[in-house]
Amino acid sequence: MKCYIGIDLGSTTTKAVLMDDKADILGRGITNSRSNYETAAAVAKQEARLGARLTLFRRGLTELTELEGIDVLMADLERSIRCEQFTEQLQDLHDTCASHISDGADDIKEALDEVFVLLAEESPALFTREAKRKSDFFRDIAGSRVMKLGEQVAKKRGVSFDTLLNLYDKSIIDVENRPPEGGLSEKFRAGLHRLLEGSPEFEIDEELAQIALSKALDVELEETYVVGTGYGRVTLPFPKEHIRSEILCHGLGAHLMYPHTRTVLDIGGQDTKAIQVDAEGIVENFQMNDRCAAGCGRYLGYIADEMNMGLHELGPMAMKSTKNVRINSTCTVFAGAELRDRLALGEKREDILAGLHRAIILRAMSIISRSGGISEGEFTFTGGVANNGAAVKELKKLVNENYGEVTINIDPTSIYTGALGAAEFARRAVIH
Amino acid sequence: MSPADINEDVIKESSMLKQKEMISANYEKLTSAPETGQKVASTYVPGNLNELIMCFDMLNNLPEINAIQNGMRKQSGAMIQDAEKMGHSEDVCTYVKADIGNMAKGAIAPNGKPMPVPDLLMLSYTGCFTFLKWFELLRDQYGCRTAMLHVPYEGDGVITANMRDYVVKQLKEEVIPTFEEVSGVKFDIDRLRENLKNSAKAEEDFVWVLESAKNKPSPIDAYFGGVYYVGPIFTAFRGTTDAIDYYKILRGEIEQRIASGQGPITPEGEMKEEKYRLVVEGPPNWTSFREFWKMFYDEGAVVVSSTYTKVGGVYDYDGFRHDPDNPLESLADYCLGCYTNRNLPMRVDMIEKAMEEYQADGFLINSIKSCNSFSAGQLMMMREVENRTGKPAAFIETDLVDPRYFSPANVKNRLESYFQMIDQKRAGGSPSRAA
Amino acid sequence: MTITAGIDVGTGAVKTVVFDVQDGGAGEIKWLSRQTEKIRQRDPHRLAREAFDNALEEAGVTQEDVAYIATTGEAESLDFTTGHFYSMTTHARGGIYLEPRAGAILDVGALHGRAIIIDERGKVLNYRMTSQCASGSGQFLENIARYLGITQEEIGGLSKVADAPEKVSSICAVLSETDVINMVSRQVSTPNILKGIHLSMAGRLVKLLRAIKMKEGTVLMTGGLALDTGLLAALNEEMIGQKVSVEALSHKDSIYAGAIGAAIWGAFRHEKLAKIGALPLAS
Amino acid sequence: MKNTSEIIEYCQELYEDIDFTATRKWKDADPARKVVGYMPVYVPRELMHAGGILSLGILGGGDSMEVIHGDAYYQSYICRIPRSTIELAVTKRLDFVDGMLFPSICDVIRNLSGMWKLLMPDVYVRYFDTPQNFISGIGGDYYVNELRELKEGLEGIIGREITDDQIRNSIAVYNENRRLVNAVYDFRTAEPWKAPSWEVYLLMRAGMVLPVEEHSQLMSDYLAAAVSEDKPMRDNCRIILQGSFCEQPPLNLIKSIELSGCYIVDDDYMLVTRWLLEDVPTDGDPLVNLSEAFIKHSGETAAKYVPDAADKGKFLINAVKDKAAEGVIFAAPSFCDPALLDRPMMAGALSRTDIPYISFKYAENSGQMQPIREQAGTFADTIKLWSEAS
Numbered sequence A: 001m002k003c004y005i006g007i008d009l010g011s012t013t014t015k016a017v018l019m020d021d022k023a024d025i026l027g028r029g030i031t032n033s034r035s036n037y038e039t040a041a042a043v044a045k046q047e048a049r050l051g052a053r054l055t056l057f058r059r060g061l062t063e064l065t066e067l068e069g070i071d072v073l074m075a076d077l078e079r080s081i082r083c084e085q086f087t088e089q090l091q092d093l094h095d096t097c098a099s100h101i102s103d104g105a106d107d108i109k110e111a112l113d114e115v116f117v118l119l120a121e122e123s124p125a126l127f128t129r130e131a132k133r134k135s136d137f138f139r140d141i142a143g144s145r146v147m148k149l150g151e152q153v154a155k156k157r158g159v160s161f162d163t164l165l166n167l168y169d170k171s172i173i174d175v176e177n178r179p180p181e182g183g184l185s186e187k188f189r190a191g192l193h194r195l196l197e198g199s200p201e202f203e204i205d206e207e208l209a210q211i212a213l214s215k216a217l218d219v220e221l222e223e224t225y226v227v228g229t230g231y232g233r234v235t236l237p238f239p240k241e242h243i244r245s246e247i248l249c250h251g252l253g254a255h256l257m258y259p260h261t262r263t264v265l266d267i268g269g270q271d272t273k274a275i276q277v278d279a280e281g282i283v284e285n286f287q288m289n290d291r292c293a294a295g296c297g298r299y300l301g302y303i304a305d306e307m308n309m310g311l312h313e314l315g316p317m318a319m320k321s322t323k324n325v326r327i328n329s330t331c332t333v334f335a336g337a338e339l340r341d342r343l344a345l346g347e348k349r350e351d352i353l354a355g356l357h358r359a360i361i362l363r364a365m366s367i368i369s370r371s372g373g374i375s376e377g378e379f380t381f382t383g384g385v386a387n388n389g390a391a392v393k394e395l396k397k398l399v400n401e402n403y404g405e406v407t408i409n410i411d412p413t414s415i416y417t418g419a420l421g422a423a424e425f426a427r428r429a430v431i432h
Numbered sequence B: 001m002s003p004a005d006i007n008e009d010v011i012k013e014s015s016m017l018k019q020k021e022m023i024s025a026n027y028e029k030l031t032s033a034p035e036t037g038q039k040v041a042s043t044y045v046p047g048n049l050n051e052l053i054m055c056f057d058m059l060n061n062l063p064e065i066n067a068i069q070n071g072m073r074k075q076s077g078a079m080i081q082d083a084e085k086m087g088h089s090e091d092v093c094t095y096v097k098a099d100i101g102n103m104a105k106g107a108i109a110p111n112g113k114p115m116p117v118p119d120l121l122m123l124s125y126t127g128c129f130t131f132l133k134w135f136e137l138l139r140d141q142y143g144c145r146t147a148m149l150h151v152p153y154e155g156d157g158v159i160t161a162n163m164r165d166y167v168v169k170q171l172k173e174e175v176i177p178t179f180e181e182v183s184g185v186k187f188d189i190d191r192l193r194e195n196l197k198n199s200a201k202a203e204e205d206f207v208w209v210l211e212s213a214k215n216k217p218s219p220i221d222a223y224f225g226g227v228y229y230v231g232p233i234f235t236a237f238r239g240t241t242d243a244i245d246y247y248k249i250l251r252g253e254i255e256q257r258i259a260s261g262q263g264p265i266t267p268e269g270e271m272k273e274e275k276y277r278l279v280v281e282g283p284p285n286w287t288s289f290r291e292f293w294k295m296f297y298d299e300g301a302v303v304v305s306s307t308y309t310k311v312g313g314v315y316d317y318d319g320f321r322h323d324p325d326n327p328l329e330s331l332a333d334y335c336l337g338c339y340t341n342r343n344l345p346m347r348v349d350m351i352e353k354a355m356e357e358y359q360a361d362g363f364l365i366n367s368i369k370s371c372n373s374f375s376a377g378q379l380m381m382m383r384e385v386e387n388r389t390g391k392p393a394a395f396i397e398t399d400l401v402d403p404r405y406f407s408p409a410n411v412k413n414r415l416e417s418y419f420q421m422i423d424q425k426r427a428g429g430s431p432s433r434a435a
Numbered sequence C: 001m002t003i004t005a006g007i008d009v010g011t012g013a014v015k016t017v018v019f020d021v022q023d024g025g026a027g028e029i030k031w032l033s034r035q036t037e038k039i040r041q042r043d044p045h046r047l048a049r050e051a052f053d054n055a056l057e058e059a060g061v062t063q064e065d066v067a068y069i070a071t072t073g074e075a076e077s078l079d080f081t082t083g084h085f086y087s088m089t090t091h092a093r094g095g096i097y098l099e100p101r102a103g104a105i106l107d108v109g110a111l112h113g114r115a116i117i118i119d120e121r122g123k124v125l126n127y128r129m130t131s132q133c134a135s136g137s138g139q140f141l142e143n144i145a146r147y148l149g150i151t152q153e154e155i156g157g158l159s160k161v162a163d164a165p166e167k168v169s170s171i172c173a174v175l176s177e178t179d180v181i182n183m184v185s186r187q188v189s190t191p192n193i194l195k196g197i198h199l200s201m202a203g204r205l206v207k208l209l210r211a212i213k214m215k216e217g218t219v220l221m222t223g224g225l226a227l228d229t230g231l232l233a234a235l236n237e238e239m240i241g242q243k244v245s246v247e248a249l250s251h252k253d254s255i256y257a258g259a260i261g262a263a264i265w266g267a268f269r270h271e272k273l274a275k276i277g278a279l280p281l282a283s
Numbered sequence D: 001m002k003n004t005s006e007i008i009e010y011c012q013e014l015y016e017d018i019d020f021t022a023t024r025k026w027k028d029a030d031p032a033r034k035v036v037g038y039m040p041v042y043v044p045r046e047l048m049h050a051g052g053i054l055s056l057g058i059l060g061g062g063d064s065m066e067v068i069h070g071d072a073y074y075q076s077y078i079c080r081i082p083r084s085t086i087e088l089a090v091t092k093r094l095d096f097v098d099g100m101l102f103p104s105i106c107d108v109i110r111n112l113s114g115m116w117k118l119l120m121p122d123v124y125v126r127y128f129d130t131p132q133n134f135i136s137g138i139g140g141d142y143y144v145n146e147l148r149e150l151k152e153g154l155e156g157i158i159g160r161e162i163t164d165d166q167i168r169n170s171i172a173v174y175n176e177n178r179r180l181v182n183a184v185y186d187f188r189t190a191e192p193w194k195a196p197s198w199e200v201y202l203l204m205r206a207g208m209v210l211p212v213e214e215h216s217q218l219m220s221d222y223l224a225a226a227v228s229e230d231k232p233m234r235d236n237c238r239i240i241l242q243g244s245f246c247e248q249p250p251l252n253l254i255k256s257i258e259l260s261g262c263y264i265v266d267d268d269y270m271l272v273t274r275w276l277l278e279d280v281p282t283d284g285d286p287l288v289n290l291s292e293a294f295i296k297h298s299g300e301t302a303a304k305y306v307p308d309a310a311d312k313g314k315f316l317i318n319a320v321k322d323k324a325a326e327g328v329i330f331a332a333p334s335f336c337d338p339a340l341l342d343r344p345m346m347a348g349a350l351s352r353t354d355i356p357y358i359s360f361k362y363a364e365n366s367g368q369m370q371p372i373r374e375q376a377g378t379f380a381d382t383i384k385l386w387s388e389a390s
């Protein structure tokens, strides 16, 4: 079938959306952009294709039978496949780490092996329904576990923790750039089998399901047209006509998700943009932060590092704040200094964090105002920072204070907005 | 403003050659002043009193133009840094710092010879506060005579009798006597009348040139090309017969282009298709002038009207011409009417009118970090123009002569997004929300 | 005998020294003890007290023996001190103590860089500080090191074996970080990346020196980054590159420069006050 | 009688109130009352007073205001005060103001006057262009006419004529106010530990929002109280602060300078209170008198042209001598054209007279005082450790 793909190469994450010619989204994929852009684009695309297979399978299955709990089944299946991929990448990481061990350092090798045995043992638990994952990315999940288990093992065996960590640091980038490949069909089939066997709650004939799956897997996902956008778009291996500015893509993407959107705010890793669109999703005006990266998503990254916390933990902590602390500088680098200053003054962490979140949103409010404000229609918030509850809360408050009651849309998939717009541009390039 | 030498490989039209000759002859005269004994006055482009200066057989040296020249030769960056090392703030106008840095290097003119120390600093304080400080700084350094002409700001959008009287009185009682003293030449009002008559003639053709952009396609680019066209009228040639000749030649060339339906000439030859017609506010960037221009013509964007071609005097909007019958009053009105001496509501009106008359697709502001006179308030102007015309507007930020503030990737990204936005808007054809 | 103590509370560490200073610094100066304590998200003022107590013990004196307790850095509000001097004042004096030939001090710490011209008595003649933007700070280098998976002590050695360093261009640390990440993905080697950063930092520091018209002679590096031999090497390369005939040195005790300066100025002030009979009570 | 801390507490309340409640209250007391805002560098407040108008000195939003819309009007490389002033307007905090005067300080303020016209077409807005020619027959005549035009504008607001006698009376009131301002400054110069700069600052700020008579009373109360209060003298050096005449530093910055070892013995905050150096005569044509006072007896500041090169910097150098200052701190707002362009010339003049100085920049909402403390502290250290006297 004809597929249209949009790829948004962000400074932090790379997103892909795959849609069919009716503009239905088949799959989404995301990966971090830290390393090679080309690989990032390929990985995101591959992820989106995986998502597309799942969607097709689901479509096929619903045609065949009305299955209760199909959502759960699909989610389980996805987790099962991800677990398999994770195991495969772990193996790769293990091998790569081992290859960096200097000859004769047997104690290190043994320690390393033990770490990975432990990791392999616990990894299924990371992919259960109940598990709350810190991140979607291999680096983040594996990294934090290696750190934790490495420390235990190193202590137990009396080897250097630093050495173990250095092995990891040396290997992770390579491994990340070598995503698990091929055998997707096999993984799907095996995964489905495991699932239906292990969970009798799904009342479905496995044979029937496998037929539906085969059908879904056999569909050829033709890459009819690909459009790239985002921070790294100039480095995309595409000709010029396959590239759209991220502003246009975000505008269109937000319009597709919420047709009544007139104002879009996107806060990503290194930029903040406010976009005004008309009833057709056509951009009428936009503003971005200037060269300074202050007050963007990475700012929160620095704070998280400084506090030894995960990104997703910042929001919840800030929400506990009871007192206003005013932070005037949103310079990313001095954030740490400011934080220490305030802590030294006796301010509470959650209050400072709330102040920092407010500072980011205040900056965003300025950019919105610069782009023309929020005058009519709905307001849509996109980008990675939309995942942060405290930022969202502050934003809602300030928007309502400044522009009255406004419908504010925030979608869990909002990080894909740019890619969605790009995919639609790809579709229009062919269909129109 | 008249960097003719930069584009010699490209522009071979006779008007360009003529301008080039005029400029190099002028630099020759300036640099040989110590030998010829001719006196030199330094003054600014906006509100420059060239016709008056000529009455005293003095030469006119414009430090802004020298800064531009050094910007285009990519030498301004080092000069600015030198000035900053000398204690000048990084926050202030880079023309000033380029000038001061240049002086520290011995002030070499484009012809390779040193510039003379001016005999008089003619501080025409018109439309820009920085002027005042700039010449105080030069005075501090050179220790030379300074004549101050305070031109009040058109805060209410009108020239009042009080303002005009004040300027005329300063001319009569302060400026002219100082000139007489410095030059040793007695003031002759008939000579001034003669010069003003010449000015008015050239001004007629100049306005015709600017307005030729109303054609479709426009035969000129009124920004990137415009900075060449304003050269003689804004600088040391207004009031000369050379200027009259230049504009005659230029007019002839443009008439031909119109007749054959040609677009503007760019450094890479004829512009192919006119895809976007823009009105631009703000001075250009000089350090990457060509690169900047290319971002426009590569996309088929033509500037049909720009406010920068009004800094040295507004001739088209309300039809001002130098008037030999009221010489001093006319000089006063000229100074009072320069673009940056007009209040913001007037600037918005002028742009709105240009958007309509020149049938522009969009409005672009190139905001200059250095220049508060232009830049403070531009964001509001943008909104007003957008609201009034319903046409999309865009905002980019660069600097005049400080290469550190020209970020090509950034500017290009914004321009591309902007052009795509105009396209998309045309294709979508949805009525603009801005009423 | 005049015992004085210097306490330097920084953003990264608290440094404490105890000295025996004769004639307000004009006579013999004896170093009795030293302490450094990395802050690591602890309360710096509490650490300062602890470090001070440890330094007293090491020096074999009690607080009553100390004539003047001088602080520097982020310590104006410490409650057990006699007086406070500002970092540039103390680094200048400490610098000249460590390296009498120094005509200027380059103090590079976690968040700042300062170039200070001094005379032979350690008087601050002129200075420049890096502006708000922080891509040339120790903190940034620390972050990158973490990302590259190496320790701070390894940075210098690695940087020195670089063969094709690549400079980072951005003024902003965040954007520089992206530069570095791009380099990693282009397989630029770790030494070349580190050296590139060192060179960029060095370039900026040399600019500071030029801004205060340091054209020849010796400059001593102080502050935490004085220990980074890679930066020192890059600095000397940049001096040659920018045609400045200045030699940059470091000293094994450079990190104590602020504390040393504080202690010596404390003694000086003590003398002066004693002379005019205005001795404050050391609380 | 009130003590200084009570007075200062009251002033601080006024200072922190970005809704101008005190001025609103004054206005609400009588429907005929009018308020005209101005930026307190120099405008002839006497004229407003003569028309029964309260002149409200507006100094941006300070560090307590969150600027959201202001950035939509100004690029990042323009100083902060116009954006926070616009923010005050956009957030309707100035909706009770019947007119606005923008003094001729710089291009930013000049353009702000036009923005105000676009933003509030119904309010009386005047760009008050004072002469840069200081000859009575030229600049003076021009200025008399400007004053006349302003008077007519104000008459439009109040709907009646302003008489010469009313102006003469107001001139006397402001002469008195200025005498008290100078008395406070002189007191601080003599005993800076008794009148800390941040207190003096707040006291002067109060004059921006209160009727002039109340402000004068406040100052004489403060003086009376401060003289008798005993505060310890610190081991500080004496400096003059220069360059802060428009956008003002946050209060914490003023405190930080003093904390780091510098007594501020003179400054150029709210110049309008001290712009005229002598009393304005109360007989004769009042407009001519105001004009002559401006032309002949006003201080030197970056916003004014100095016709004679030899006079440049003299005013500051004389102040250093008169106030026995040991150095000058140039503290200018970031991106402030007048202050920053003037600085090299002033610094040059100081160097030639061997007066030490340092310089730094701030913004009205600067939050990090550490670099400021460090520079001011080092300066104080240097003076304390190396000067011959101490």
Ligand SMILES: Nc1ncnc2c1ncn2[C@@H]1O[C@H](COP(=O)(O)OP(=O)(O)O)[C@@H](O)[C@H]1O
Pocket: A009, A010, A011, A012, A013, A014, A033, A231, A267, A268, A269, A270, A271, A296, A297, A298, A299, A300, A301, A311, A312, A315, A383, A384, A385, A386, A387, A388, A415
């Ligand atoms: N799960 C999450 N919880 C909180 N914040 C998040 C989360 N995921 C991403 N972010 C924030 O989003 C930023 C990245 O946003 P993204 O839109 O991916 O940037 P870009 O488009 O520049 O790649 C991160 O710096 C982080 O602050």
Ligand SMILES: Nc1ncnc2c1ncn2[C@@H]1O[C@H](COP(=O)(O)OP(=O)(O)O)[C@@H](O)[C@H]1O
Pocket: C009, C010, C011, C012, C013, C073, C108, C109, C110, C111, C112, C138, C139, C141, C142, C152, C153, C155, C222, C223, C224, C225, C227, C228
């Ligand atoms: N051994 C070392 N090698 C290299 N850098 C070091 C070393 N020790 C400390 N540093 C650097 O020094 C910085 C702290 O310097 P310091 O002068 O103590 O700063 P501050 O005075 O601001 O605390 C840290 O950011 C760290 O990067």
Ligand code: SF4
Pocket: B093, B094, B095, B096, B127, B128, B129, B130, B131, B370, B371, B372, B373, B374, B400
């Ligand atoms: S501020 Fe603007 S108008 Fe004034 S000198 Fe500089 S560039 Fe020219």
Ligand code: SF4
Pocket: A291, A292, A293, A294, A295, A330, A331, A332, A333, A334, C132, C133, C134, C135, C171, C172, C173, C174, C175
């Ligand atoms: S270092 Fe901070 S202030 Fe500087 S550009 Fe980066 S984020 Fe902005």
Ligand code: SF4
Pocket: D079, D080, D081, D082, D105, D106, D107, D108, D109, D246, D247, D333, D335, D336, D337, D338, D339
């Ligand atoms: S701070 Fe300076 S530049 Fe800004 S408005 Fe005031 S005088 Fe003008």
